Amino acid sequence: MSMPFTQPPAGRPTRLRRACDVPGATVSRLPLYHRALGTLRDQGIQTVSSQRLAELSGVTSAQLRKDLSYLGSFGTRGVGYQVAYLHSRIAEWLGAGSDLDVVIVGIGNLGHALASYRGLAERGFRVIALIDIDPSRVGDTVNVGDGTLRIRPLGELLDAARRAKIGVIATPDAAAQSVCDRLVEAGIRNILTFAPGVLNVPSGVEVRRVDVGLELQILAFRERQHRAVSA
Amino acid sequence: MSMPFTQPPAGRPTRLRRACDVPGATVSRLPLYHRALGTLRDQGIQTVSSQRLAELSGVTSAQLRKDLSYLGSFGTRGVGYQVAYLHSRIAEWLGAGSDLDVVIVGIGNLGHALASYRGLAERGFRVIALIDIDPSRVGDTVNVGDGTLRIRPLGELLDAARRAKIGVIATPDAAAQSVCDRLVEAGIRNILTFAPGVLNVPSGVEVRRVDVGLELQILAFRERQHRAVSA
DNA sequence: TAGATTGTTAATCGATTAACAATC
DNA sequence: TAGATTGTTAATCGATTAACAATC
Numbered sequence: 001m002s003m004p005f006t007q008p009p010a011g012r013p014t015r016l017r018r019a020c021d022v023p024g025a026t027v028s029r030l031p032l033y034h035r036a037l038g039t040l041r042d043q044g045i046q047t048v049s050s051q052r053l054a055e056l057s058g059v060t061s062a063q064l065r066k067d068l069s070y071l072g073s074f075g076t077r078g079v080g081y082q083v084a085y086l087h088s089r090i091a092e093w094l095g096a097g098s099d100l101d102v103v104i105v106g107i108g109n110l111g112h113a114l115a116s117y118r119g120l121a122e123r124g125f126r127v128i129a130l131i132d133i134d135p136s137r138v139g140d141t142v143n144v145g146d147g148t149l150r151i152r153p154l155g156e157l158l159d160a161a162r163r164a165k166i167g168v169i170a171t172p173d174a175a176a177q178s179v180c181d182r183l184v185e186a187g188i189r190n191i192l193t194f195a196p197g198v199l200n201v202p203s204g205v206e207v208r209r210v211d212v213g214l215e216l217q218i219l220a221f222r223e224r225q226h227r228a229v230s231a
Numbered sequence: 232m233s234m235p236f237t238q239p240p241a242g243r244p245t246r247l248r249r250a251c252d253v254p255g256a257t258v259s260r261l262p263l264y265h266r267a268l269g270t271l272r273d274q275g276i277q278t279v280s281s282q283r284l285a286e287l288s289g290v291t292s293a294q295l296r297k298d299l300s301y302l303g304s305f306g307t308r309g310v311g312y313q314v315a316y317l318h319s320r321i322a323e324w325l326g327a328g329s330d331l332d333v334v335i336v337g338i339g340n341l342g343h344a345l346a347s348y349r350g351l352a353e354r355g356f357r358v359i360a361l362i363d364i365d366p367s368r369v370g371d372t373v374n375v376g377d378g379t380l381r382i383r384p385l386g387e388l389l390d391a392a393r394r395a396k397i398g399v400i401a402t403p404d405a406a407a408q409s410v411c412d413r414l415v416e417a418g419i420r421n422i423l424t425f426a427p428g429v430l431n432v433p434s435g436v437e438v439r440r441v442d443v444g445l446e447l448q449i450l451a452f453r454e455r456q457h458r459a460v461s462a
Numbered sequence: 463t464a465g466a467t468t469g470t471t472a473a474t475c476g477a478t479t480a481a482c483a484a485t486c
Numbered sequence: 487t488a489g490a491t492t493g494t495t496a497a498t499c500g501a502t503t504a505a506c507a508a509t510c
Contacts, residue, residue: 065491065494079486312468
């Protein structure tokens with residue numbers, strides 16, 4: 001998936017910020033820009049203005065320019081941004097190119113869906129191990145991006161996780177904390193959990209939670225809110 | 232799932248804010264508090280301090296008290312909060328109790344996992360229709376919370392969606408916008424999408440996006456960041 | 463009363479927006 | 487040069503935190 005880097009616009013000294021200076025809100029939008037740029041590139045479009053790119057990403061042009069300014073200055077005044085160049089620079093920031101290994105724990109309906117989700121490989125993630133506690137599932141094979149993986153028993157979690165950089169928890173809520181502890185024990189410092197419970201982790205470990213029920217509850221609240229205002 | 236409301240602490244005039252005054256950041260934490268309170272209640276615990284509840288929810292006690300203050304004042308100084316009472320009040324705000332109907336479009340691995348996810352019914356959502364474009368899937372039945380549903384063809388989306396309040400898009404990215412348009416056409420004003428693309432919707436329609444790839448990319452960025460700082 | 467804990471205020475922090483000088 | 491568009495500054499907005507008076 002490595003694209004040859006396009007030349008930067010003119011020989012300007014591209015000053016890069018330290019990663020720790022980039023605000024969290026900006027980081028969470030970089031993947032949106034990256035994706036929009038990929039689409040433009042696939043359409044053969046070479047140049048894009050902050051206006052247009054912002055539109056495609058669902059933000060304002062001021063916000064887009066501000067976000068990019070934390071990474072450096074990649075555009076050309078009066079012209080815009082080189083699509084392929086900006087795309088590859090953001091990819092670099094996001095760490096694409098150097099594939100990150102992922103282990104998934106809990107291969108029920110959701111874990112299964114995640115394991116076989118093509119979007120992961122596209123974004124530079126490689127699922128290297130599937131773990132489940134249920135003996136009736138252990139040994140089954142699952143199609144992942146570029147091949148198949150055998151579901152392995154919980155006892156092999158520690159070993160499998162040692163080779164991964166990211167752990168995904170797709171178990172029922174009751175098991176999440178104990179799985180989390182084992183992942184941390186294996187040296188994992190980045191965890192994505194789909195269990196609604198709050199996880200306790202030592203400092204230095206990043207946890208992100210995806211909670212479908214929570215998202216729906218927020219929508220439900222807004223729905224009520226809307227009704228209340230118009231009533 | 233309706234619990235009898237516990238009495239409010241003393242006959243204090245419980246002033247409620249208008250829903251539109253509650254900040255977004257607060258709204259997105261209410262489900263966390265609600266869940267923690269449910270756990271406490273199930274353990275038979277009757278009273279809880281902001282300190283303890285905050286711990287269980289992964290926030291600070293100051294933030295918890297501030298958040299609750301937007302909804303009214305439900306605690307007793309020197310004592311804390313009545314678990315069952317606060318739980319039911321937050322439930323009320325979140326609109327639980329009045330089940331909201333959900334239609335899911337795109338019944339691949341992910342849509343299947345969502346349809347059979349028990350967490351939805353627990354939080355007051357009822358899946359009432361499953362739609363897919365693939366003729367080989369149409370007619371299959373899927374176990375949802377309290378029964379089974381037959382997968383229906385795309386042509387029935389409009390009809391099915393008219394009876395729902397929330398639409399969930401679990402299709403590939405390419406189909407998401409067109410599905411979204413039809414949901415809006417059917418009168419849906421709240422959409423949860425799992426496709427990474429940005430959706431264009433008329434104003435008044437709420438969209439929330441869950442993007443697993445994006446979450447992983449953010450973790451990957453933090454991982455690099457960590458390495459860069461310690462290097 | 464003395465100890466505990468809320469609800470609220472004021473201060474801080476971070477993120478967004480608007481505007482424009484720089485410059486292609 | 488004239489028109490366009492960036493990168494940055496300053497102003498605004500919203501969210502978090504700390505501290506404490508109110509009060510059980």
